[in-house]
Amino acid sequence: MMEEKKDSAAINSRRNFIKTAGLAAAGFMIVPRHVLGGRGFLAPSDRLMVAGIGVGGKGESNLAKIYNGGKSEIAFLCDVDDRRAANSVKAFPKAKYYRDYREMLDKEQKSIDAVVVSTPDHNHAMIAMAAMQLGKHVYVEKPLTHDIYEARKLREAAERYKVVTQMGNQGSSGEGVRQLQEWLDDGQIGKVHTVYCWTNRPTWPQGLLWPSTPGVVPAELDWDLWLGSAPYKPYIEKLVPFNWRGWWDYGTGAIGDMGAHLVEPSVKVLGLDTPLDVQCSVGTLYLDEFKRGYFPDSCPPSSHVIMTFEKTKKTKGNLKMHWMDGGIKPERPEELLPNESFGDNGVLFEGTKGKMMCGVYGANPKLLPLTRNNEVRTKKKLPRVPGDVDGHYTQWAEAAIAGYGKIQLSSPFDVAGPLTETLLIANLAIRGTDVPRTKADGKVIYPGRDIKLLWDKQNMRVTNFDEVNQYVKREYRKDWSLGI
Structure with a gap:
């Protein structure tokens, strides 16, 4: 090296x-x-x-x-x-x-x-x-x-x-995000107060303990180079090429994988900065009927994160954004008929005058109820990227x-930096649910499961639960560096 x-x-x-x-x-x-x-x-x-x-x-x-x-x-x-x-x-x-x-x-x-x-x-x-x-x-x-x-x-x-x-x-770079912004700028749904983002990911294993039995490194794989900045661990079967996403040393979970495609439309359309605070609940696995599984190395099987964003010109006060993964979805909007698709992945904007939704990448934007899409004619004012999504x-x-x-x-x-920070701030709350704290009497508690984390953007730290700040900046393995 x-x-x-x-x-x-x-x-x-x-x-x-x-x-x-x-x-x-x-x-x-x-x-x-x-x-x-x-x-x-x-x-x-x-x-x-x-x-x-x-x-x-x-x-x-x-x-x-x-x-x-x-x-x-x-x-x-x-x-x-x-x-x-x-x-x-x-x-x-x-x-x-x-x-x-x-x-x-x-x-x-x-x-x-x-x-x-x-x-x-x-x-x-x-x-x-x-x-x-x-x-x-x-x-x-x-x-x-x-x-x-x-x-x-x-x-x-x-x-x-x-x-x-x-x-x-x-x-x-897609048409969908621009259409959503034009509807919002045209006043079609008023000021937005709540956004829901949901996904059926993860489609890889999560909520796991690191296997105790190492695997055999394939001859074609340089395991040390693959690990790179991450701590050294023996190779395990099926980690490569995709299941690494569920392990915190390498991946960033469902929101890291899909948040850039689902959180991004609302951040761009509403002009949001990074969150002021974040809280969450996570799906649990049980070791037995009395004890919750503790899996600090692996992302949970599902999560529901709520982030608060500071008011912008397009929101009604501070905005609440709900992130849901593992197949969890928000309640179907009442404007959507019983047999009209809500989608396995999507975004729902709730405003003072109406609602709109889209899928992954901001694709297939729709006003609700769906009949409005045949009635509303909003002029295209924003420049398009030639080639749409592939034009990126x-x-x-x-x-x-x-x-x-x-x-x-x-x-x-x-633009991508603050968006990524937002996704990773959500992960602080998710990871915080598995951070133990030992009390004076020796009892182990998990305070991160019950609190709202307050984010200090300038100093890049949570101000009221210091244990999660270890995940803001990790230590690289010896001989690997960010170079600054």
């Missing part, structure tokens, strides 16, 4: 290179890619040279859509699991393949313009930060980060290094080619 000193040396070397190359370029009309690429500029005729990190599953589809947009060349691939990478390697046979992203960035930095990060949640931030410090544009799969601290630091870094950023919540990828590539600040994006880090 590279030491942090070596990472710092690479960054300084890159900065010195850019400074020298920039001075040399002053006398030339045509400037090579490797001179300008690291500073966020490309020759106008160039295609974006992209490196994918985590190229199986969602990474595979991300790269395919970025490539199919016609603006990008997939030049480098990196994955710790050769099995997962196989389809991307076949799709892009000219791309050079690496297992360790640090080696790739160190050796190929002059040839890379942008990086797509599609790894498990726990490694998003340090990879994205390393790329940005080299002046690379970054596209990071949702959720942006695993921790609140990381989200704040990535947002600051995007501005500091002047790179083009986008989080992979493609619904933010092309938008980022075109913005990277144009250079920092030239093209408006749907989910740059100054």
Whole structure:
């Protein structure tokens, strides 16, 4: 593994290179890619040279859509699991393949313009930060980060290094969110006071104890590199490629997976900041009829989180947002007829004059009752992203080619960062339900199950239950660093 000193040396070397190359370029009309690429500029005729990190599953589809947009060349691939990478390697046979992203960035930095990060949640931030410090544009799969601290630091870094950023919540580029905003701006449902977001996720195991029997690491998987920033644990069966989502060391649970697609429409439409406070209840599993299961390593099987947001021009006072997962749903709105679908995943806005709802990505927006959709005609006032949801990828590539600040994006880090913080603040309440406290008489209690957590945004901490602040910023494993 590279030491942090070596990472710092690479960054300084890159900065010195850019400074020298920039001075040399002053006398030339045509400037090579490797001179300008690291500073966020490309020759106008160039295609974006992209490196994918985590190229199986969602990474595979991300790269395919970025490539199919016609603006990008997939030049480098990196994955710790050769099995997962196989389809991307076949799709892009000219791309050079690496297992360790640090080696790739160190050796190929002059040839890379942008990086797509599609790894498990726990490694998003340090990879994205390393790329940005080299002046690379970054596209990071949702959720942006695993921790609140990381989200704040990535947002600051995007501005500091002047790179083009986008989080992979493609619904933010969709028609649906814009339609919802136009209805709201047109006064169709009045001022919003309550929002419900619900999902049938998780579709992976949660509410578990870490297995005591280790598995056999597949020959194609580098388990140490997969762990990355997370604490070392022996490999277990079926964790890879998807079930990691249910373990706190790696994933962020159902709201981390789906919140960027379901919470995002209301945050954008209503102009919400991060929550003022959060409370929750969680589904329980029982070890026996008297004792509740205690599973601090794993997300609960279901949860209901209530967040309070400060009043905006589009809300009636402070707004209450309900997040429900594990198949829990709010009461069907009375305007919805008995056989009209409510959906396994959705968002419901309740206003002073009416209601509206949508599905994942803000798709299929509807006014309630549904008959109103045949009657209401609201003018389109907001610009659309060409290609709708799939245009999210092309938008980022075109913005990277144009250079920092030239093209408006749907989910740059100054937008995605606070949204991610919101999702992870909800997770503080969820995780807090399994934080024990021992009283003077030796009795163990769980105070986080019965209180409302008060959030101090400026200082990134809960002010009335200090035990959960350990999850705001986790400790990375030795030899791994956020690089700041």
